[in-house]
Amino acid sequence: MKLVSRFEAAHRSTAELNGLLREATLAFAAAPRSSQERRDALASIQNIESALAVRPPRL
Template sequence: MELVTRFEAATLSTAELYGLRKEAFIAFNAAPRGSQDQRDMLLTMRNIEDELATRAPGL
């Protein structure tokens, strides 16, 4: 799985982001510990979470 940037995440629907977050989580766990792939998936999940946070309704 490729790294998803914040800009790429902004172009996706909320449903797509949730699906991609799941894929990134699975890829993170499958990657060797401390590898570049694992770091990329961690960053991908962070970018997705940041984008989802901007879409959350305010309280």
């Protein structure tokens, strides 16, 4: 999986971020331990969750 940067995450819609979060979570689970792919997936998850955390909740 390609790393999702904080900048990229900030410019995506909430729906897109939720989809990317799912992809990153699956990539993290499937990647071998200590691999660059796993580190990228984890960083992406953190960046996506940070971007979602600052958005107001939808009703």
